[in-house]
Each structure stands twice: as C-alpha cells, then as structure tokens.
Amino acid sequence: MPVGTQASVKTVRNSDLLENNWQIILGNTYHLYLRPGADVIGNAGGLHRFMSWNRNILTDSGGFQLFSLSKLRKRSEEGYHFQSHIDGSSHLLTPELVIELQRTFGSDVMMVLDECLEQPSTRSRTEESLNLTLRWAERARNMHRGDRQALFGIVQGGAFPDLRRKAAEVLSGMDFDGYAIGGVSVGEPRNLMKRAVRSCIDHLPEDRPRYLMGVGKPEDLVDFVALGVDMFDCVVPTRNARGGAFFVPGGHINIRNARFRNDPLPVQPGCGCYTCRTYSRSYIRHLFKAREWLAPVLATLHNLHYFSVLMGRIRMAVEERHYTSWKKEWYRERRSFDPGIF
Amino acid sequence: MPVGTQASVKTVRNSDLLENNWQIILGNTYHLYLRPGADVIGNAGGLHRFMSWNRNILTDSGGFQLFSLSKLRKRSEEGYHFQSHIDGSSHLLTPELVIELQRTFGSDVMMVLDECLEQPSTRSRTEESLNLTLRWAERARNMHRGDRQALFGIVQGGAFPDLRRKAAEVLSGMDFDGYAIGGVSVGEPRNLMKRAVRSCIDHLPEDRPRYLMGVGKPEDLVDFVALGVDMFDCVVPTRNARGGAFFVPGGHINIRNARFRNDPLPVQPGCGCYTCRTYSRSYIRHLFKAREWLAPVLATLHNLHYFSVLMGRIRMAVEERHYTSWKKEWYRERRSFDPGIF
Numbered sequence: 001m002p003v004g005t006q007a008s009v010k011t012v013r014n015s016d017l018l019e020n021n022w023q024i025i026l027g028n029t030y031h032l033y034l035r036p037g038a039d040v041i042g043n044a045g046g047l048h049r050f051m052s053w054n055r056n057i058l059t060d061s062g063g064f065q066l067f068s069l070s071k072l073r074k075r076s077e078e079g080y081h082f083q084s085h086i087d088g089s090s091h092l093l094t095p096e097l098v099i100e101l102q103r104t105f106g107s108d109v110m111m112v113l114d115e116c117l118e119q120p121s122t123r124s125r126t127e128e129s130l131n132l133t134l135r136w137a138e139r140a141r142n143m144h145r146g147d148r149q150a151l152f153g154i155v156q157g158g159a160f161p162d163l164r165r166k167a168a169e170v171l172s173g174m175d176f177d178g179y180a181i182g183g184v185s186v187g188e189p190r191n192l193m194k195r196a197v198r199s200c201i202d203h204l205p206e207d208r209p210r211y212l213m214g215v216g217k218p219e220d221l222v223d224f225v226a227l228g229v230d231m232f233d234c235v236v237p238t239r240n241a242r243g244g245a246f247f248v249p250g251g252h253i254n255i256r257n258a259r260f261r262n263d264p265l266p267v268q269p270g271c272g273c274y275t276c277r278t279y280s281r282s283y284i285r286h287l288f289k290a291r292e293w294l295a296p297v298l299a300t301l302h303n304l305h306y307f308s309v310l311m312g313r314i315r316m317a318v319e320e321r322h323y324t325s326w327k328k329e330w331y332r333e334r335r336s337f338d339p340g341i342f
Numbered sequence: 343m344p345v346g347t348q349a350s351v352k353t354v355r356n357s358d359l360l361e362n363n364w365q366i367i368l369g370n371t372y373h374l375y376l377r378p379g380a381d382v383i384g385n386a387g388g389l390h391r392f393m394s395w396n397r398n399i400l401t402d403s404g405g406f407q408l409f410s411l412s413k414l415r416k417r418s419e420e421g422y423h424f425q426s427h428i429d430g431s432s433h434l435l436t437p438e439l440v441i442e443l444q445r446t447f448g449s450d451v452m453m454v455l456d457e458c459l460e461q462p463s464t465r466s467r468t469e470e471s472l473n474l475t476l477r478w479a480e481r482a483r484n485m486h487r488g489d490r491q492a493l494f495g496i497v498q499g500g501a502f503p504d505l506r507r508k509a510a511e512v513l514s515g516m517d518f519d520g521y522a523i524g525g526v527s528v529g530e531p532r533n534l535m536k537r538a539v540r541s542c543i544d545h546l547p548e549d550r551p552r553y554l555m556g557v558g559k560p561e562d563l564v565d566f567v568a569l570g571v572d573m574f575d576c577v578v579p580t581r582n583a584r585g586g587a588f589f590v591p592g593g594h595i596n597i598r599n600a601r602f603r604n605d606p607l608p609v610q611p612g613c614g615c616y617t618c619r620t621y622s623r624s625y626i627r628h629l630f631k632a633r634e635w636l637a638p639v640l641a642t643l644h645n646l647h648y649f650s651v652l653m654g655r656i657r658m659a660v661e662e663r664h665y666t667s668w669k670k671e672w673y674r675e676r677r678s679f680d681p682g683i684f
Contacts, residue, residue, distance in 0.1 A: 006628075006629075006632045006634055007625070007628065008629055008632075008634045008635075008636045010634065010635045010636070011635040011636060011639070012636070013616065013620070013636065013639070013640075014620060015616070015620075035628070035631065035632055036603070036624075036627075036628040036631070036632075039604075040603060040604055040624060040628065043604045043606075043624075044604075044606060044622065044624055044625070050622070050624070050625055050628075051621075051625055052620050052621055052622070052625070242635075261378070261382060262381075262382055262385045262386070264385075264386060274355065274357070278355070278356060278357075278394050279393075279394055280386065280392070280394070282378075282382060282385075282386055282392070283349070283386070283392055283393055283394065285378075286348075286349065286377070286378040286382065286392075287348075287350055289377065289378070290348045290350075290377055290378075292348055292350045292352065293350075293352045293353040293584075293635075293638060293639075294350045294352070294353060294354070294355065296635060297353070297355070297635075297639070298355075
C-alpha cells in the first residue's frame with residue numbers, strides 16, 4: 001500500500017496510482033484529525049470524496065505517529081493526551097475517538113489505537129504496555145462491528161515472542177476483520193524483526209488478512225510473504241524516491257551519482273513506467289542536481305511502478321503455488337544484476 | 343511560452359505540456375551552460391533529446407539572468423565576466439559563445455546576448471549600453487545565419503522611446519529571423535511598459551515574429567497582442583501556481599484562503615484541466631496548507647491550461663479579424679466574475 005499520510009501519496013496524482021493498478025492506499029488518522037480536521041473531511045462526504053479516490057483506503061490509527069512525532073504526550077488508561085506537532089494545541093485521542101474519526105473518514109479498513117513502544121524496552125514495561133493495547137483493542141472492538149468498514153487489531157509485544165504470541169491469541173478471540181503486526185521496523189536488526197513476525201503470525205486466523213505495518217523494502221515483501229503476510233505499507237518507495245533512489249532489479253541506484261552524468265539509458269531499461277519510457281538517467285540526474293520539482297515526481301512514478309510489478313509477481317507466484325521456488329529465483333536474479341555497472 | 347529555465351517546466355511532465363497543446367517552451371542558456379553544462383547536453387544530442395521534448399525550444403541568451411542572478415559580474419566590450427551563482431566559478435560569456443552554446447543545444451530559436459539595464463538609468467548610461475548591445479547583436483548575427491535555427495535580435499533602450507526606435511531600426515537592418523523587446527517588466531509602471539513597446543514595435547518588420555520578453559499576465563497578453571506582439575514568455579503561470587494562485591476568468595484566487603476550507607467545487611467550474619476535473623477547492627487548499635508536493639503540481643496544471651486556452655482564443659480572434667471587439671468582450675467578461683465570491 002502506497003502511503004498517503006495526509007490524504008496524498010506524495011508527488012503523484014490519482015491517475016498515476018490508477019495506472020499502476022494500486023487497489024488501496026494508506027491515510028493517517030492522527031495527521032488527518034489535526035489537518036485538515038475531521039469536520040472538513042466529514043463535510044466532503046468522507047475521505048474518498050475529499051481526495052477523489054474511488055478505490056480502497058486504510059487509515060492507520062496514529063499510535064505510531066503519537067510515538068514518533070508528538071514530543072509532548074502523556075498516556076493514561078483513557079488514551080493519549082498530546083500536543084499537536086503542527087501548532088502545539090492540546091488533544092486527547094482515545095480508542096473510541098479513533099474509531100469515530102475513521103467512521104467519519106469512511107475508511108475501508110480502520111485500525112485500532114495501540115501503543116507503539118520505544119525499543120529496546122524491558123519485559124515488564126512491554127507487558128504493561130501490551131496489556132493496555134489489548135484493553136484499548138477491546139474498547140475499539142466494542143465500539144465497532146459492521147460490514148461497510150473493516151476493523152483490524154494490532155499485535156504488539158516488542159521483542160518478546162511469548163508476549164507477541166499472547167497478543168495474537170487474545171486479539172484473535174475478539175474476531176477482528178484482519179490483523180496487523182505493529183511495533184516492528186523501529187530500528188531493530190532484521191533477524192529480530194523476523195522473530196517478532198514468526199512468533200505471532202501462526203496464531204492469527206488464516207482466513208483474515210495479515211498486515212505487517214511499516215515494512216516494505218523489496219526483500220521484506222519477498223521474505224515476509226513467505227512467512228504468511230498479506231499486506232504491507234511503507235514509505236520506502238516514495239520517500240527514497242525523493243532522495244534520488246530508484247529501485248531496480250539489482251537493488252537500488254542513486255541517480256545523483258556522477259557516473260550517470262552522460263548516461264543516455266532509461267533508469268531501468270525495459271521498465272514500463274512513464275519515467276523510464278520518457279527520460280534518460282542523464283536528464284533525471286540533472287533534475288535532481290538542479291533541485292527541479294519534477295525530479296521527485298519522476299522517481300516516485302518509477303518506484304511505485306517497480307513495487308506494483310513486484311507485488312503482482314508475488315501474488316501470481318502465491319496463486320500458482322510455487323512461491324518457494326519463485327523466491328529463490330528472485331534472489332538469484334537480484335544478485336545477477338550489479339547496480340553499480342548495469 | 344511556458345518557462346523551463348533549467349530544461350524543465352517546473353513540476354510538470356512533457357505529457358502535461360503535450361496535452362495542453364503547447365508548441366514551444368523556453369530554456370535558458372546561462373542556466374544550462376552552468377548546469378548541467380553544454381558538454382552534457384551536447385553528448386545527449388542537443389536539448390530536445392536531453393529533455394525528450396520533440397516540439398520547439400527557444401533559448402534565452404542569459405543577458406537577463408546575468409543582470410538578476412550574478413552578483414559579481416563585469417561587462418567589457420568582449421562580453422560578461424561573471425561568477426556562477428551556483429558555485430562561484432569564473433566565466434566569460436561573449437556574444438559568440440552564446441551562439442555556440444545555443445548551436446550545441448540545437449534550440450529552434452536562439453537569442454543574441456544583450457545587456458539588461460537596471461531601471462531607472464540615465465539617458466547617457468542607457469545609450470552607451472544600447473550601443474554595446476547593438477554591436478553584440480551584429481557580432482552574433484555575423485556568427486550565425488542559417489535555416490535550421492532561427493536567431494532573434496533584442497531591442498533595448500530602457501525608458502527612452504527614441505533609443506528604442508533606433509534599436510528597432512538598426513536591428514531590422516541586420517535581418518534577424520525574429521525580434522524581441524527586452525528590458526521591460528523590470529519593475530516599471532504598466533504605462534511605461536506600454537510606451538516602451540509602442541515606441542519600437544512598428545519599426546520592426548511585420549513579416550517576422552515579435553516577442554515581448556518576460557511579460558505574460560493575462561491582461562498583458564490581451565493588451566500587447568493588440569499592439570502587435572506575437573510571442574510571450576513569463577513565469578507567472580508556473581511561479582504563481584507554486585504560491586497557491588490559480589488564474590480564473592475573474593482574475594486569480596489564492597486557494598489557501600480560509601473561505602475555501604469546505605468548498606466542494608473545482609477551482610474553476612467547467613475548466614477542462616486535470617486538476618479541475620478531479621479535485622475540489624477544499625482538497626487543494628488542504629494540500630497547500632499541509633505543504634504536500636502535489637499542491638504546486640495541481641496548480642501549475644491548471645494555470646498552464648488557463649493560459650493555453652486564453653492564447654488559443656486570442657489566436658482565433660486575430661485570425662477571424664475581430665480582435666478589438668473580442669478584447670472588449672474579454673474585459674467585460676472578466677469584470678463580470680467576482681473572484682471573491684464565484
């Protein structure tokens with residue numbers, strides 16, 4: 001899922017997302033509640049109409065943003081008291097308000113409010129936080145049960161496999177429409193991330209979507225689908241694009257590199273995106289060096305296309321039931337490209 | 343002509359320009375010489391191939407940019423000694439080098455190097471500068487005479503009608519492929535700008551394009567075509583867009599204004615641009631307030647469409663030989679829209 005925190009996938013238009021066949025994008029409750037405000041989105045008739053997007057929208061609750069953006073926050077049993085990172089105004093986000101906001105937004109998938117813990121945290125701190133997250137999940141679930149909008153629970157539990165397993169079991173008992181694994185990809189090493197997913201994913205119901213939050217480098221998608229993950233969101237395709245990083249079969253290249261100064265090839269020869277069909281590496285490098293507005297647009301278009309194609313291949317391999325061999329082949333192909341010389 | 347100083351019309355793609363039926367865009371010799379450098383553009387096979395643009399390109403010489411950007415410049419008979427506004431490196435631009443550079447770029451229309459004078463300037467200072475500009479024009483003309491690339495002379499002469507008339511006559515004798523009027527729109531009042539154009543335009547050959555440089559508000563286009571101008575370039579549609587200003591039949595509106603907070607209408611109802619066909623005022627205002635990357639893109643798309651439609655109407659009225667009545671009607675219509683309430 002491309003990330004459109006503030007109701008816009010950065011630099012691109014809806015038509016670009018439609019062309020790449022994206023079926024669902026992300027919005028963020030914390031951000032949209034602060035700006036433009038739920039009243040504006042409500043007056044527009046919901047988030048879809050506000051941003052003229054007819055396909056699916058998942059709204060994250062904002063637990064992670066409270067953790068990462070709001071310096072002045074105070075957690076209580078009730079919810080989060082915090083000051084806006086925009087204007088310093090005071091707010092209280094409760095599990096119930098987060099559901100109400102997402103109802104106003106009309107998101108297709110709503111997320112419960114959770115607490116995202118700083119890493120590393122002690123076992124007792126993690127357990128205390130998880131128990132609160134589970135009580136909040138229950139309050140959210142009691143608020144909402146319906147057909148039109150799905151509601152997902154979020155597994156926390158930090159670096160402790162038994163806590164994550166317990167979270168998965170307790171949440172499964174609440175019969176959510178889908179389940180997310182949160183609190184990963186917060187700076188921990190990759191093997192810990194894998195352990196966190198492994199410890200809980202098999203304890204989530206197989207007939208509901210399983211969503212790994214904030215994870216999405218190409219190798220992550222390939223590896224975690226193998227572990228049973230169905231959905232991802234990540235700023236990597238769009239944020240890295242704005243820094244000049246283009247994803248290619250061999251990994252990624254930074255187009256600012258001097259070796260592209262006179263390079264007439266498209267960024268990824270054979271790629272079907274507008275950027276690769278139209279412009280050369282030399283030109284795109286110039287746009288980045290000259291800080292032209294078009295530069296991040298062209299990079300975002302390419303990366304979104306790259307990820308869309310990758311996810312399409314992953315889906316096909318899963319459907320055709322040869323994912324393990326496909327995955328091996330993908331890694332082999334990846335190693336065969338040297339992004340340094342191709 | 344939309345302005346693409348650094349070989350990119352800011353925020354938009356070539357396909358956007360093609361959709362709006364733009365036949366020619368601007369580049370700037372001073373900027374492109376400094377970055378990416380003539381070698382890069384030459385290696386790409388010229389500016390058209392470098393930027394993947396098949397239609398026409400006019401490159402300004404850089405006289406105005408030397409005047410406005412380079413703090414450390416020294417003019418001699420030979421040319422301009424100056425330090426780059428990018429890295430402080432030392433350069434010498436001569437009338438001959440400016441032609442050579444534009445030959446490397448392969449621009450469809452090349453401009454001679456001229457001196458753009460600060461305003462106001464005394465008569466003697468203006469006359470001395472104009473005489474140098476005319477000697478430079480002759481050196482450029484002697485360097486280039488050809489079919490593939492047109493070369494335009496530039497009328498200077500500041501605020502002195504007789505000097506501007508003299509410039510027009512001398513340049514006409516050099517048989518340029520077209521003629522520009524430069525050194526206007528540098529902060530002087532509108533009536534002085536009109537006087538400057540009136541004093542020289544009738545002394546330029548009728549069978550060659552007449553190009554008013556750096557001018558291009560909607561009312562300028564309407565008024566100066568009446569005086570005989572054929573071509574314009576201006577950053578107004580694109581630069582003002584990035585500040586949130588949208589051109590509409592009644593003038594312009596700034597979409598950041600609080601009155602658009604809950605406005606579900608398109609910026610200009612009935613407008614055929616992608617922005618107006620897709621998004622509401624409320625949403626676009628949110629994008630500007632949230633400093634989203636898409637905001638300047640959507641505004642630029644609308645403004646370029648607005649100006650393209652306006653120039654199309656102007657051309658039609660000229661061809662149908664009822665320009666004076668059309669112009670009166672345009673002003674009447676303009677006044678009938680109140681941008682404050684529409």
